[in-house]
Amino acid sequence: MALLFVFMISNVKAQSEKVITGQITDFKTHKPIEGASVSLMGTKYSTISDENGKYSLKIDEKNKILLITYVGFSSKKIILSGQEKIDVQLKEESSDLNDVVVVGYGTQTKATLTGAVEQVPEKVFQNRSVTNVGLMLQGETPGLVVTRSSPRPGNEGIAFQIRGYTSINGGSPLIVVDGVPVVNYYSFQNMNPDDIANISVLKDGAAAIYGSRAANGVILVTTKRGLAGKVNIEYNGNFRFTTNGITAFSPSMQQYATEWIDANAQETVPNWWGWVSLSNMEKMQKGVQGIYQTQYWGNIFIGNANRIKEMFQRRYSYQHNLSISNSTGKSDYRLSFQYADNKGNLATALDGQKQYNATFNYDYHLSSKIKLSTNIMFVDALTQSPSVGLDASLYGQEMPFFPAKNPFGEWYADYGTVGDRNSVAATADGGRDNRNSLTSRIDLKGTYQIYNDLSFEALASLQSERYNDERWVNTVQAYDWFGNPAKTTITATQQTTGNPGYSTNAYTSFYQYYSGLFRYNKTINGVHNISVTAGINAEKNYNQQFAAARVNFTDLGVHDISVADPTTETNSGSKDISGLYSYLARVDYNYKEKYLAELLGRRDGNSKFSDGHKFRNFGGASVGWAFTKEGFLSGITNILNFGKIRASYSSMGNDAGISNFAYLTTINQGSTVFGYPAALQPTSSLNNSGLVTLSNVWEKVEQTNIGTDLYFLQNHLNATFDYFIKNNNDMLSNITVPSVLGGTPPKTNSGSMSTKGWEMTIGWQETKKNYSYNFSVNMSNTNTLVKNVEGYDNYGAGENHIVNGHPLNSWFVYKTEGYFKNQADVDAYYAKYGNSPDLSGLPQTNSAVALRPGDTKKVPGPAGTITSVGNAQSALVYKGDGNPHYVFGINLGGSLKGFDISAFFQGWLKQQIMRSGWMAYPFATLYTNQNPTFLGKTWTEQDPTAEFPRLTVNPSRAKWNYANNDFMLQNNQYIRLKSLVIGYTLPERITKRAKIDRVRFYFSGNDLWELKSVKDGFDPEMGETSQNVGYPFYRTWSFGVNVGF
Known part of the structure; x- marks a missing residue:
């Protein structure tokens, strides 16, 4: 009976279970797909396809839906109705796993990458209301921090940092355009954004193939080339205007007077400085305009004058881009032009940059085995600005009650005849600073296909940069309210000599780059994929600089060095040359794109170092495991479509902190006073510039990285996470030697520093027939620890750049x-x-x-x-550091029936700052402006729990109350709408009638909105200063059109 029962159960089970077989192929190529996941939804039954795309799956007939998924392809669901064989074709879908990613000296796909590499796509550089490529990278990729010190076109002061600090000696990422390092950052920032196809950021051992310049990361730029098909003509033009963004609080005359009155109310002995009395300040507090009697300045006129609104107003700019491209099979070309006229917000004088770009990329297939290529780029930029008037005095010493002109139309001097400040006058008439630069580059490249799997590539590049900076300062006479000349001119304090003058600075550089590379690519038995790159590089950089100056113009209407006093002439010049010679190799291997490995090596020789120390070896290794391709994990691939774990170790170099030929002793010429006290006289002398060492080498930075890439829900949701550690144990630092040596000791490789951090990205993308949408969030954080730098064990009150055992830029404040x-x-x-x-x-x-x-x-x-x-030091406590932490970017985008929108937000969540300078706190000095932020927020007997201590007109007491105290630290966190683009593309049925391929109208804005935590009136990107803020960041509003033929 028991045997009969078992037989019946087995028979029922056999009837409810069956096996389905089939083959999975690519819809387009019809090739078999290996590793596709086949599962019965709602059950544990699953398998993966073999190397022939075939599968066999036991199924339960109670469950009726078969699910087939594969990375990079759309999933497919099939309702079962008794079939025993089911063949499936999968269509490739849009997934960045299939994207080709540019890496050092080659390309890979996102799916096979073993390094921490981020790619910024072409769309980031399209239709933006800014033309500086560097600014377009802000917040776009985790680990890359882009900061600026000014909004002024051509003078933005942009800095790049990848994964925090590497050395106390600085160092910046290496930027490579189409395989060749750029001469300087300006040539990168001034590129035509429409020429950029994509940018890759190498952050870990993936950069090791660049050897001695890889420690700070590498930015790889790829430009566009000819497109297949008919001739493509693209025009993109936009018109834009700027408006003031956040401007530092410039008080009204009423606020200024109120602060003085409130401060003196807290004093036992009032101090009205030159304002003489309380009655004068009460008149000012009421807004009374007129003549005031003062102690130091005589009778002066006072009236409300908002100098910031007077100087910074709406300005207009425009940009035009035109490109022509084609690919005929035999030859490919792309020719592009750009003209951009960018103006800053200064209303009193021209402050901006005009820029002309021309780029020509050409490929010619001489035969089936030989291809010749050339890249030609030219950038001509003219940056024009006032030579004076935009200095630190703009906020700190421009009082809010001195009009720009007196009743006679003459420039009015602050504080009447004793004043020498009037930034409206200085910027309008004080002189000009014109910098003209011409950057050119020519690349010649040849590729020879030796065998099917082996090729050789030779590349030669010549880059040249020439610029001339012409600057002159005029005398600007100012007057008091009654027409009497002031005792000093407006620009006297802006000129070292106190006199008007002219200076010129000419700079020329030539950079040569040569490389020869062998490339070998082989697939064995369809499962072993091998790629090898090996070759040499040679680089030579030469630059020359000359400067000359004279003062005392004989004719203020002629701005040339020949009309200045020849007896005041000064001049200087320099020449510099350096070279780099390198051997490099990269080996990539993967088995079925499941087990991944990469080895990188480079040997660099640099002219900066002495014989016997010129060469050093660098390299790295990385591995990866695409674990979702394992058969035993096939059951999870209907949710987790792709998963990969990566790990890398690398040793890279940093040559910052050491100059060319630093191993050679140099002699300085000078003047020294000799003789007895009764007959002292200067005598020409020679002196040693310092001691040298022959044993210095590159700083060697070791980096370890572990990361993972995950794709969920049919590749709609993706996530990436990386954790890294960087150690610099050969950091160049100063040493202490006995003074009897008689010279400044050289730096040695004796310091050490460590940086740890993490990065993450989460994104979602989905495309339907009539609409699409996407979003992504990235964030990164780094912490740098100075381990050992001789002579930096002590610290003082405030921000300390280097203190052993603490992060760079550590804050030590009074508790x-x-x-x-x-x-x-x-x-x-x-x-x-x-x-x-x-x-x-x-x-x-x-x-x-x-x-x-x-x-x-x-x-x-x-x-x-x-x-x-x-x-x-026991009185001081550590309160964090001044470096940005938790830096983030948020991308939102979507499209619907011809309309498209994208918004990008950027910011950071933590940065400890404390203002410095004249307006950092009330009455840091008496003679400067006062920050109205503190009004109504200071201690009084009626408000003993106020946010800030009492006001005082005594600067030393104000310093005790405010400077370097813990409560003055602020968390400079912010979020800013960096870019907003809204577009509409006309339907094809309309454009075809005009024989136009595409017409798109768009609005683009930059820095349109922000939310910040600091409450002292300054822009969060301004930094810590309170006085060197002569130029407010502005908002840009742009309207443009794209036309394609």
């Missing part, structure tokens, strides 16, 4: 416990901590600046002292 509540609180403080004059930061009780209620209560350290110098 505080609020404010003194009353006089008894003050007396107890003095009784506890003494009344000694040795306490340099603590005022004596019998002084006019003794502590009072409302002043900051600093908490002393274990030594029982409070001092403003670094020799009593």
